[in-house]
Structure formats: structure tokens, C-alpha cells
Amino acid sequence: MGGPSYQWNANDYAKSSGVQQQWARELIRKLRLKGSEHILDIGCGDGKATAEIAGSLPEGSVTGIDSSEPMIALAQSRYPSDAFPHLRFQHGDASSLKFENEFDIVFSNAALHWILDQRPVVHGIRRSLKPGGKILLQMGGRGNAAEVIAALDKLIEESEWKGYFHRFTFPYGFYDSEEYGIWLRESGFDEIRSELIPKDAVHHDRAAFESWIRTTWLPFTQRVPEEKREIFISSIADHYIRKHPMDDHGMVHVRMMRLEVEAVKR
Numbered sequence: 001m002g003g004p005s006y007q008w009n010a011n012d013y014a015k016s017s018g019v020q021q022q023w024a025r026e027l028i029r030k031l032r033l034k035g036s037e038h039i040l041d042i043g044c045g046d047g048k049a050t051a052e053i054a055g056s057l058p059e060g061s062v063t064g065i066d067s068s069e070p071m072i073a074l075a076q077s078r079y080p081s082d083a084f085p086h087l088r089f090q091h092g093d094a095s096s097l098k099f100e101n102e103f104d105i106v107f108s109n110a111a112l113h114w115i116l117d118q119r120p121v122v123h124g125i126r127r128s129l130k131p132g133g134k135i136l137l138q139m140g141g142r143g144n145a146a147e148v149i150a151a152l153d154k155l156i157e158e159s160e161w162k163g164y165f166h167r168f169t170f171p172y173g174f175y176d177s178e179e180y181g182i183w184l185r186e187s188g189f190d191e192i193r194s195e196l197i198p199k200d201a202v203h204h205d206r207a208a209f210e211s212w213i214r215t216t217w218l219p220f221t222q223r224v225p226e227e228k229r230e231i232f233i234s235s236i237a238d239h240y241i242r243k244h245p246m247d248d249h250g251m252v253h254v255r256m257m258r259l260e261v262e263a264v265k266r
Contacts, residue, residue: 019201019212023258024049024109027138028056030262036060037104040128042094042121042137043067043111047075047087053107054079054087063103065092066111097124106135113140113259116173118180122187129265135189141196141259142176148213148254151239152220161232164223171219180261189263201254209252210237 028049031039036059044050044064053062064087066072075089092098094108095115106125115121125135156165177194184191203209213233214221224232246252 019203020045020110021048023138023199025052027107027109027136027260028053031056031105031107031136033057033060038102039063039105039107040065040099040103040125042106042108042125043114044075044089045071045111047071047079047089049109050075050089051079051084051087054084057086060104061086061088064089065094067091067093095120095124097121097128099124099128101127101130103128104130104133106133106137108137108139111139112137113144113172113174116171118173118175119183119187122183122189126187126189126265131265133265134192135261135263135265137261138258140172140174141257142174143196143257144172144174145201145254145256147244148217148236148240151236151243152217155232155235155239156220161224161235164225168223174257175259177259177261180259184261184263188266190266192262192264194259194261194263197258197260199256199258201256203252203254205250206237206241206246206252209240209254210234213237 031053033053033056035057037057038060039053039057039062041050041053041062041064044066045068047064050062050064064075066075066089069091072089072091079087079089081088094112095117106128112118112121129135155161156168177196181191181194184194201212203212210233213236217236220236221229221233241252244253
């Protein structure tokens with residue numbers, strides 16, 4: 001996608017990304033597709049959501065890009081082009097898109113917050129769109145997973161872990177609607193809406209919560225040596241659940257804040 005490169009385990013992500021897939025389905029419904037559009041999906045991951053979009057495009061196509069080569073390899077193996085002719089995947093960096101006037105829609109779900117400086121992304125999206133093309137993006141917004149971040153901040157100050165986080169800086173681009181609105185207008189978009197939407201991310205048990213930590217909080221977990229990583233992940237869960245106990249059904253809830261953006265190319 002752009003920014004630092006993390007060692008994604010594509011198979012682990014595919015098993016632990018149920019929350020992201022649920023949000024993707026909600027977002028896809030908002031596209032109101034006619035069936036002939038050509039769509040770019042930025043940060044497609046393992047390709048599940050991209051394939052769902054393709055199923056609604058009998059006369060169109062969708063291209064999924066991701067900065068993780070293992071993710072793209074998994075997507076290509078699951079959705080081969082001979083069986084899915086309206087669907088293709090390719091390795092690509094969201095901060096340096098190479099497309100010119102190719103797409104009717106640019107879509108992205110739960111991906112762009114991995115990029116700190118998103119202005120080059122917005123510029124590249126505009127170049128990629130045909131005149132009058134639109135964008136529908138959802139990502140982590142300001143205040144996203146604040147309680148998880150608080151648990152992490154406390155944990156990495158403990159003596160056992162502090163040495164691994166020397167000069168560590170916050171790695172995520174969690175922005176608000178005002179900031180994104182400025183970038184849209186500067187890049188040549190007419191903003192339709194840009195809003196922060198609270199979501200409840202539900203993990204069915206502690207193991208599912210730890211799996212989510214393992215696969216989506218890589219800027220923290222990958223600083224810890226592999227032989228200590230599972231202890232670190234378990235400690236994150238301990239800190240979080242101590243302050244935010246599981247519900248009566250043993251589920252772990254995380255308050256998320258999503259930034260959802262819709263705009264049209266001028």
C-alpha cells in the first residue's frame with residue numbers, strides 16, 4: 001500500500017479478517033453498482049472483498065492491488081483469472097499509482113490508515129479515475145481503537161518490552177473528516193461526504209482477539225523477537241481485557257472509529 005513494509009502472513013490474515021470482511025460488505029452495498037463499472041480496489045488483501053465486487057460486474061471488471069506480495073499471491077491462487085475473468089490482482093503501492101483515467105470507481109476498505117502521508121494516495125486516485133469517476137473509501141479514523149492503543153502504550157513502557165520500542169513513532173494515519181476534506185479539494189475532487197463512523201468490532205473469544213492482534217498490529221508485534229512475540233501478544237490481551245472485560249458470552253469488544261469518504265472527480 002505504501003509506507004513501511006510489514007511481514008504479513010496472508011493465510012493468518014485470511015482466517016482473522018472477519019471484521020474487515022463484514023465492513024467491506026456494508027461498504028460494497030453503498031456502491032450501488034450497475035454491473036458495467038471498472039473498479040480499482042486499493043489494499044485488497046486476500047481478495048475476498050474484491051471477488052465480491054466482481055460478482056456484481058457481469059459487464060465490468062475490478063482490479064485489486066496490495067503492497068504485500070504474499071497477499072497478492074494468495075488472492076491470485078484463490079481467484080485465478082481463467083475462473084474469474086472480471087477480476088485481476090497485482091502488486092502495487094497506493095502512494096505511487098500508475099493508472100491513468102482507467103476506472104469509474106476507486107474503492108478501499110480498512111487499508112489506507114497504514115499510510116501516514118495520504119496526500120500522494122489521493123492525487124494518484126484522481127489520476128486513476130475517468131472524468132466524473134467517484135471514490136468510496138473507509139479506513140481507521142481519528143480515535144480508532146483508542147483503548148487498544150492505550151493498552152499498547154502502557155505495555156511498551158514496561159521494562160520487559162521497552163528496549164524493543166526505542167524511537168518508536170505512531171505508525172498509523174488516523175485522520176478526521178476535516179483533514180481528508182482538505183486533501184480531496186486540493187486534489188480536484190468534489191466531496192460528497194466525509195464522516196467518522198463508530199463501529200463495534202466483536203471478537204468471539206480471547207483466542208480470536210489475540211489472532212486479530214497478531215495479524216493487524218504488526219508495527220508493534222514485529223518489533224519484538226519472534227521467540228517472545230506470543231508472550232507479547234498475550235500481554236496485550238491481558239492489559240486490554242483487564243480494563244475492558246469480555247461480555248457475558250465471552251466475546252471481546254473493541255470500539256473502532258472508521259473514516260468513510262465519498263467524492264467525485266472534477
